[in-house]
Amino acid sequence: MKQMGRKHRHFFRIVAIDHHQPRDGRVLEELGTYDPHMKDKENRVTLVPARIEYWMSVGAKASERVQVFLKKYMDKFRQPAGEAKTS
Incomplete structure (x- = not known):
C-alpha cells in the first residue's frame, strides 16, 4: 500500500511494486x-480483481493489510462470468 494524501488526511493506493523499491x-x-476517512464504509476500498489475480499468479505477495481487504472485498468487485464490462 502506497501512502498518499496530506497531514491528518491520508489515503492509500493498493499497488504492485518491485520488492527492491521503497514503500x-x-x-x-x-x-x-x-480511504479510511470516507464516511460510506462500502466505498472505502476499491479493487481491480482481474489485475490482482494476474499479479498473484505471477508470484506477487500481498501485505497483511491487503490480504484482509482481499478476503473482505474481493467478491464485491468481481463481475459474474458472462457479463460484459460496461463503461
Missing part, C-alpha cells in the same frame, strides 16, 4: 485504493 517508490501498477 512509496515507483509502482508497476495501481490495483485499487483505500
Whole structure:
C-alpha cells in the first residue's frame, strides 16, 4: 500500500511494486485504493480483481493489510462470468 494524501488526511493506493523499491517508490501498477476517512464504509476500498489475480499468479505477495481487504472485498468487485464490462 502506497501512502498518499496530506497531514491528518491520508489515503492509500493498493499497488504492485518491485520488492527492491521503497514503500512509496515507483509502482508497476495501481490495483485499487483505500480511504479510511470516507464516511460510506462500502466505498472505502476499491479493487481491480482481474489485475490482482494476474499479479498473484505471477508470484506477487500481498501485505497483511491487503490480504484482509482481499478476503473482505474481493467478491464485491468481481463481475459474474458472462457479463460484459460496461463503461
